[in-house]
Amino acid sequence: MRRRKILEGAVEATLFAAALLSVVTVVFITAFLFQRGSPLFEKVPVLEFLFSSRWEPTAENPGYGILSFILGSFLVTGLALLIAVPAGLAVGIYLAELSDGRSARFIRSAVELLAGIPSVVYGLFGIAVISAVSRTLFGGSGYGALSAAMILAIMTLPTIISVTEVSLRAIPRELKEGSLALGATHWQTITRVLVPAARSGILAGVILGMGRAIGETMAVLMVGGNAPIMPSGLNGMVRTLTMNIITDMSYATGDHLTSLFATGMVLFAFILVLNLVVQLALKKSISDLEGKSGE
Amino acid sequence: MNDTSATRSVGTRSVGTRSAGTRHRAAIGSQAVAFTAIRGLSILTIAVLGLILGFILYKGLRYSNIDRSAYLPYAEDAPDGLVVAVNSGRAPGALDWGVLYGMFTDEYIDWAKIDGSDDDLTPIAIDPATPEGARAEAFLFGTEEAGGYPAWGGLVQTASTSAAALAAVAETPGAVAIVPEAAARGAPGVMTLPLRRLVLAVNPEVAEFVDDSYIEDLSGRDVMDLLSGRARNWKEFGGPDLAVAPVAPPEGSVLAAAVRSAGLEYPAGPGSPVPGGGLEYLAAIGGTSGAAGLAFAGDAAVAGLPAAMLTRRTSGWNLTIGYLLEAPRLSGRTGGISTIIANTFLMLLLTVAFAAPLGLAAAVYFVEYARQGPFVRALRLGTETLAGIPSIIFGLFGFLFFVNILGFGFGLLSGSLTLTLMILPTIIRTSEEALKSVPRAMREGSLALGATKLQTVARVVVPAAMPGILTGLILAVGRAVGETAALLFTMGSDYQLAKGLFSSARGLSAHVYLLFSEGISFDRAFSTAAVLVFVVLLFNFAAKRLIGRMNRSAAA
Numbered sequence: 001m002r003r004r005k006i007l008e009g010a011v012e013a014t015l016f017a018a019a020l021l022s023v024v025t026v027v028f029i030t031a032f033l034f035q036r037g038s039p040l041f042e043k044v045p046v047l048e049f050l051f052s053s054r055w056e057p058t059a060e061n062p063g064y065g066i067l068s069f070i071l072g073s074f075l076v077t078g079l080a081l082l083i084a085v086p087a088g089l090a091v092g093i094y095l096a097e098l099s100d101g102r103s104a105r106f107i108r109s110a111v112e113l114l115a116g117i118p119s120v121v122y123g124l125f126g127i128a129v130i131s132a133v134s135r136t137l138f139g140g141s142g143y144g145a146l147s148a149a150m151i152l153a154i155m156t157l158p159t160i161i162s163v164t165e166v167s168l169r170a171i172p173r174e175l176k177e178g179s180l181a182l183g184a185t186h187w188q189t190i191t192r193v194l195v196p197a198a199r200s201g202i203l204a205g206v207i208l209g210m211g212r213a214i215g216e217t218m219a220v221l222m223v224g225g226n227a228p229i230m231p232s233g234l235n236g237m238v239r240t241l242t243m244n245i246i247t248d249m250s251y252a253t254g255d256h257l258t259s260l261f262a263t264g265m266v267l268f269a270f271i272l273v274l275n276l277v278v279q280l281a282l283k284k285s286i287s288d289l290e291g292k293s294g295e
Numbered sequence: 296m297n298d299t300s301a302t303r304s305v306g307t308r309s310v311g312t313r314s315a316g317t318r319h320r321a322a323i324g325s326q327a328v329a330f331t332a333i334r335g336l337s338i339l340t341i342a343v344l345g346l347i348l349g350f351i352l353y354k355g356l357r358y359s360n361i362d363r364s365a366y367l368p369y370a371e372d373a374p375d376g377l378v379v380a381v382n383s384g385r386a387p388g389a390l391d392w393g394v395l396y397g398m399f400t401d402e403y404i405d406w407a408k409i410d411g412s413d414d415d416l417t418p419i420a421i422d423p424a425t426p427e428g429a430r431a432e433a434f435l436f437g438t439e440e441a442g443g444y445p446a447w448g449g450l451v452q453t454a455s456t457s458a459a460a461l462a463a464v465a466e467t468p469g470a471v472a473i474v475p476e477a478a479a480r481g482a483p484g485v486m487t488l489p490l491r492r493l494v495l496a497v498n499p500e501v502a503e504f505v506d507d508s509y510i511e512d513l514s515g516r517d518v519m520d521l522l523s524g525r526a527r528n529w530k531e532f533g534g535p536d537l538a539v540a541p542v543a544p545p546e547g548s549v550l551a552a553a554v555r556s557a558g559l560e561y562p563a564g565p566g567s568p569v570p571g572g573g574l575e576y577l578a579a580i581g582g583t584s585g586a587a588g589l590a591f592a593g594d595a596a597v598a599g600l601p602a603a604m605l606t607r608r609t610s611g612w613n614l615t616i617g618y619l620l621e622a623p624r625l626s627g628r629t630g631g632i633s634t635i636i637a638n639t640f641l642m643l644l645l646t647v648a649f650a651a652p653l654g655l656a657a658a659v660y661f662v663e664y665a666r667q668g669p670f671v672r673a674l675r676l677g678t679e680t681l682a683g684i685p686s687i688i689f690g691l692f693g694f695l696f697f698v699n700i701l702g703f704g705f706g707l708l709s710g711s712l713t714l715t716l717m718i719l720p721t722i723i724r725t726s727e728e729a730l731k732s733v734p735r736a737m738r739e740g741s742l743a744l745g746a747t748k749l750q751t752v753a754r755v756v757v758p759a760a761m762p763g764i765l766t767g768l769i770l771a772v773g774r775a776v777g778e779t780a781a782l783l784f785t786m787g788s789d790y791q792l793a794k795g796l797f798s799s800a801r802g803l804s805a806h807v808y809l810l811f812s813e814g815i816s817f818d819r820a821f822s823t824a825a826v827l828v829f830v831v832l833l834f835n836f837a838a839k840r841l842i843g844r845m846n847r848s849a850a851a
Contacts, residue, residue, distance in 0.1 A: 008749050012664055018656030019665070022723070023677030025716050029684065029692045036695060087340045094337040098330060107341055109839075114344050116831045117351075118777020120808045121824045125351055127811070128821075154347065157340065183319070187326030208683075215685020217780040218808060242687045246780060249694075264691045268684070275683040279676065 033268055037261035040064065049262060055228045057248070057256040064259045066244065066266065068230040072145070073240040073270075075231050076220060077213040079149030084156045085206055089195075091157075092164025092202075097190055108162075115158035123222030126151040131223055140235035141225065148224040148238060152216060156209035163205025167198035204278045211274040215267065217242040241267040348828075355825020358818040359610035363512050365602040366391050366592065369557035370489035373476040374591075375549065377434055378487040380464050380472045380479050385486070386410050392492035392592035398471055399435060401448030406469055411629040414469035418451045419460045421474065427457050431473040437597035441574060461485050493557055494602035495521070496580055496590040501529055501537060502601040510534035512604045521587050522559065529585060537585035544576055544588065554589050574598075613822040623790045627810050632823055634792040638707075638800040639830075641793055642786070643772055645711035646718065651768055653715070654722030655757070658764075661723070662730040663752050682720035689717050690781035698785055708796040710786030714778060718771040725767020729760035762845040766838045773834030777827060779804040803827045 040049065044064045052065025091111075095104050130150050135142030171194055179189040195202070225237025226247060239247075245260050245267075252260055370389035372378070379390060388410060397403050399418045406412045421428035423445065437443020454460035457478040464470040465484030479487055495518055502510060511533040513521070520526040522541050529537045544550040550573060577598040580586045587603070595602055621631030657678075665671045693713030703709045733756050741751040757764075787799025788809060801809070804827055810820035 004747060008747060011749050012660075015656045015660035015664060018653050019660040019674055021653060021657065022681045022719060023674055025719075026677050026680050026684075028696065029688065032692060032695045032700075033688070087336060090333045090336040091340050094333050098333065099337075107337070110341055110344055110348075113348065113832065113835060116773055116777070116835055117348070118779065118804050118807075118827055118831065120777065120779045120804050121351055121828055122347075124807065124811065124817075124820055124824050125347055127817075128354065129347075129350060154344070157344070185319075185322045185326045187329045188322055191329075211683055212685075215687065217685070217687045222808075222811065242685065242780070245687055245691065246783070249784060261691060261695075264688055268688050271683060271685060271688070272680065275680055278683075279679055 030268070033261055033265050037258060037263075037265040040255065040258045040262045043255065044259075049259075050266070053230050055244075057252070057259055062255065064255070064262075066241065066263055068228065069239050069241045069244045069263070070266065072224075072231050072238040073214050073242070073267075075145050076148045076152060076224065076238060076240055077210055079145060079234070080152035080156060080213050081206065081210060083149065083153035084160055084209065087153075088157050088160030088209075089164055089202070091161045092168065093190060093195075095161070095165045096168035097186070097194070111158045111161050114154075115162075119155065119216060119218040120222075122151055122155055123219040126219060126223035134235075138235055141237070143223055143225040143237060144235045145224070145231055145238040146234045148220040148240075151219045151223055152213045155216060155219060156213050159209045159212060160205055163208065164198070164202050167201030167205065168194055170201065171197045207274055207278050211271055211278075214240075214270055214274070215242060217246055221246060241270075351821070351828055352825055354613070354821040355828070356612065356614050356822075357610060358613040358821075359608065360818070362607045362609055363604050364391065364607050365393070365494045365604055366491040366607075367493040367495070367518070367557060367559075367589070367605065368491065368515075368607060369493055369553070370491045371553060371556075372487065372489050374490050374492060374553075375430075375434055376476050377431060377473050378476045378479045379490055380461060380474050380482070380485050380487055382464055382468050382470055383484050383486045384468055385488075386412070387486065387488070389489040389491050392490060392494075395471075395473075395490060396435065396593070399448055399451055399473075400446055401450050404450065407625055407628060413624050413629055416450070417463075417467050417470040418448065419454050419463050419470055419472040420447060420451050421457055421460050421472070422453050422455055425456065427475055427478070430475065434473065435593065437593055441594065441597050443593075443597045492592045493553060493589055494592045494595055495605065496577070496588055496595040496598075496600040497603050498537075498540075498580055498583060498586040499599070499601055500584055501534055501587065502603070503535060510603060512606045514606055518603075518605065519559070522589070540583050540586040542576065542579050542583065542586050542588035544590075545573065548573055548576075550576070550589070550591060553591075557589075559589065613818055614825055618822060619826070622792075623806075626813065626815055627790060627806060627819060628815055632803070632806060632826065635790060635801055635803055635806045635823070636826070638793050639776065639802040642707055642711055642714070642782075642800065642802055643775065645707060645796075646714045646775055647768065647772060649711060649715040650718050650722055650771070654719050654768075654771075655726050655764060657719070657723045658726030658730055659752060659757070662727055663748070663756065678720050678723055681716070682724075686717060686778055686781040689713055690784040692716075693781060693785035704797050705785065705787030705799045706795075706797040707786065707793050707800050710782050710800070710802075713781050713785045714775045717778065717781060718775050721771040721774065722767055725770065726760070726764045729763025729767065730756060732763065733759045762841055762848075766841045766845070769834050769838040769841065773831050773838070776802075776830050776834070777804050779808050783808070803830070 049064055049066060050070070051067050052063065053068040054063035054065045055068065056063040091107070095107060099107065126147060130147045131142035134140070134144070134147045134150065138146060175193055175197060176189055179193040180186070184192070220240055221243045224240065224243060226239050226243050227237035228239050228244070229237070231238045241263055244263050248256065248260055379395060390409075394403070394409055398416060399420065403409060403416050405416050406414045421431055423429050423432045432445050433443070436445045452463070454463055454472070457474040460472040460474055461479060461482045464472050465482070479485060495513070510529065513532060517526070517532065521539055524539070524541055526532070526539050529535055529539060544554060573594060576588070577590060577594060577600060580588050580590070580600055581598060590600065592602065618631040619636070620633050622634045623632055624630035661671070661675070665674075690713065693709055697703045697709040697712050698705060737755055737759060738751055741755040742748070746754070782802060782805055786802065786805070788801045788805060789799040790801045790806065793800035803823060807820050807823045807827060810816055810823060
C-alpha cells in the first residue's frame with residue numbers, strides 16, 4: 001500500500017514536471033535572450049539601439065540602430081492587416097451566418113489546408129507570383145513592403161477567418177433571435193448585434209494574427225527586398241526585425257551577434273505584449289479562440 | 296416610378312406605415328447589397344486561396360521556362376559530315392554550338408551545367424596533324440582562309456586516330472570527341488549528340504546600343520518576318536533606325552541545305568542569294584547596313600558577326616520518380632531529394648518521441664491532477680505564451696541552449712528538441728481536449744471498482760482519449776514539417792543522410808529555402824516545395840480520417 005502511494009506520488013510529480021516544462025521554457029528563452037543580448041547595451045545606449053536607424057554592424061565605427069527594422073515590421077504587419085481584416089471578416093461572417101453546411105465545410109477545410117502550408121512555400125509563391133503582380137500594378141522592383149504585406153495577408157487570413165467564425169458562433173442564439181423578432185433584417189442583426197457582441201473575440205483574433213505576422217520570417221524574407229534602410233514608401237524594400245536576425249545570423253560574430261540577440265529581445269517583447277493583451281485584457285485564451293480544429 | 300408613387304399615395308394616408316415600410320424596404324435592399332458583397336468577397340478570397348494551392352502544385356510538377364539563346368531550335372545529326380561522339384551512358388539531348396566550343400576550350404570542366412550529371416569532362420581531339428584531326432579542327436575553330444585559329448583548351452587530350460578517340464570515349468563516361476560520321480557509325484559504347492549551330496547573324500551596327508536600348512530577344516515569328524522582308528525596320532524590335540536587309544545564303548551551299556532542312560524557306564523576292572562561297576555571304580552581312588541572315592555560329596563568330604538573341608520555350612516534368620529516389624549532388628544542383636526526405640522523417644520521428652510523452656503528461660496533469668489556483672493559471676499562461684512565440688525566437692534559443700550551452704552542435708538532436716518545444720503547446724491543448732471529452736462516468740466506474748487514480752488514468756482515461764490525442768499529434772507534426780527559420784540555426788544544412796543524432800542534416804523546408812537563396816534552381820525549389828506541401832496534405836488528411844472515425848464510433 002505504501003509502495004503504491006509512493007508510485008502515485010512519483011507519477012504525479014513527473015506529470016507536474018512535464019506541465020512545468022512550458023513555463024520553464026518561456027523563462028529560459030527570456031533569460032538566455034537577455035543574457036546574450038543585454039551586453040550590447042554596455043556599449044550602445046538602449047535609446048540609440050531603438051531609435052537610431054544606422055545599422056552598420058561591420059563598419060569601422062559600428063552602428064547598431066534598429067529603428068528602420070521596427071518600423072519595417074509594423075509597416076508590413078499594418079498593411080497586411082489592412083488587407084486581411086476586411087477579407088477575413090467577410091469570410092468569417094459568410095461561414096457563420098450565410099453559408100449552408102456543405103459549402104461551409106468545403107471552405108473551412110480549404111482554409112485549414114492553407115493554414116498548414118509552410119511559410120517557405122508561401123515565400124516561393126510570393127517570388128513567382130506576388131512580386132510580379134505588385135510590379136505590374138504598383139511599379140518598383142516587386143520586392144518590397146507591399147509584396148511582403150500581401151503574402152502576410154494571405155498567411156494571416158486563416159487565423160482571422162476562423163477566429164471570426166468561432167466568435168460569431170459563440171454568441172447566444174437568443175441575441176440573434178431577439179433582434180430578428182424585433183423586425184431587424186438579417187444584415188442589421190449582423191452589423192448591429194452579432195459583430196458588436198463578438199467584438200472582443202474578433203479583436204483578439206486580429207491581435208493574434210498581428211503577432212503571427214510580426215514573427216513571420218521566411219516568407220517576408222523572400223519577397224521583402226531585405227535592404228537595411230528606412231522603408232521608403234509602400235513599394236520600397238523593407239527589412240523587418242525577423243529578417244535582420246536571419247540574414248546576419250550566418251556570419252555575425254562578437255558585438256554583431258550580440259546585437260542580433262538584442263533584436264530578438266525587442267521582437268520577443270513585442271510578441272509578449274501582444275499575447276498578454278489577448279490573454280489578460282480580453283480574458284480569452286488562444287486555444288478558445290482558435291476553436292477546435294478539424295470539425 | 297410607379298412603385299414610388301404608390302408608396303407615396305399610401306403614405307399620405309398613414310405617415311407611420313410609410314416611414315416604417317420604406318425604411319424596411321431600404322434595409323432589405325442594403326442587406327441584399329451587403330450579402331452579395333460578402334458572398335462575392337468570400338468567393339474571391341477562397342478562389343485566390345485555391346489558386347495559390349493549385350499554382351504551387353502545378354509549378355512543382357511541371358516547369359515551363361523561357362530561355363534566351365542565340366541558337367535556332369534546329370539540330371543537325373552530322374554537321375559537315377562530323378559527329379559529336381559521347382559515351383553511350385549519357386543522357387541524349389542536343390548540344391548548342393557554344394557548349395561544344397566551350398568543352399574544347401576549358402570553359403567547362405564537368406557535365407553539371409550541360410546535362411546535370413556530375414561526371415568530369417574529358418574532351419578528346421584527334422591529332423590535328425592527321426587529315427581527320429585537321430577536319431575537326433577546322434570545323435571547331437574555322438578554316439585558316441576564313442580567319443580562324445585553333446584555341447584548344449588545356450584539358451583536351453589527343454588521340455592519334457578517330458578509332459583511338461572512339462575507344463577512349465567508350466571507356467570514359469565524361470568523354471567527348473568530334474569524329475567523322477563514317478568512323479562513328481556502329482562504334483560500340485558510343486552515341487552521337489545532335490548539334491544546334493544555326494544563328495541569326497546580323498550586321499554589327501544592328502547590335503549596337505541606341506539610347507540605352509538594345510535589340511530585343513526575337514521570337515521564331517520575328518525571325519521569319521525579318522528574313523522574308525515583312526519586318527522593314529530594326530526599330531520594330533527595339534534596335535537602331537535601320538532598314539532590314541535580309542541576305543540569303545548561296546544556292547547549293549551546306550548552309551542553304553541546313554536552312555532548308557530547318558524549315559526556313561527564304562521567299563523569293565527581297566533576300567536575293569549572294570553568289571559565290573560562304574565567305575562572300577558572311578562578308579555581305581558584315582558589309583550591308585541592317586543586314587541579317589542565317590549562319591553557322593562558328594563561321595559568324597570567326598567573321599566577327601554578332602548573333603541576335605532568340606527566345607526558346609522549354610517545359611517538362613519537374614517532379615519525377617527519379618527526383619524522389621536519388622540522392623542530391625552538388626548542393627542539390629543535380630540528383631534528387633531522397634536523403635532530404637529521409638532526414639525530414641528522422642527529424643519528425645525524434646520530435647514525436649520527445650513531444651508526445653511530454654505533451655500527454657502535461658495534459659494529463661492539467662486535466663486529472665491540477666487543482667484550480669493561481670499557480671496552475673500561471674502554468675497555463677506559460678503554455679499559451681509558448682504557443683505565440685515566433686519560430687525565429689525558438690531558433691535563437693535553440694542555437695544558444697541546445698547547440699552551444701548543451702554542446703549538441705548543429706544536428707538532428709538540436710533541431711528536434713527545438714521543434715519539440717515549438718509543438719508542445721499544440722499537443723498539450725489537443726490532448727487536454729481529448730481527455731476532457733472522456734465521460735466522468737468512466738472514471739467513476741473505474742475508481743468504484745477499486746482502481747487507483749493512476750490505474751484509472753493509465754488504463755481507462757488515456758486509452759479512451761487516444762484517437763483525439765493522436766489527431767492532435769498528427770496536426771502538430773504536420774505543422775512541424777514546414778518549419779524553416781528555427782531549423783536553419785539548429786539543424787545545420789548538410790544534404791547527406793544524417794549519420795547520427797549529432798550529425799548536421801537538412802530537411803525539406805530548409806532545402807526549399809537554400810535552393811532558392813543560394814540561387815541553385817528555382818524549378819527544383821518548387822518541386823521540393825510540392826513534395827513538402829504533399830506531405831503536409833497527407834498529415835492533414837490522416838488527421839481528418841481519424842476525426843471522422845472518432846465521430847462515427849462516438850455516434851455508434
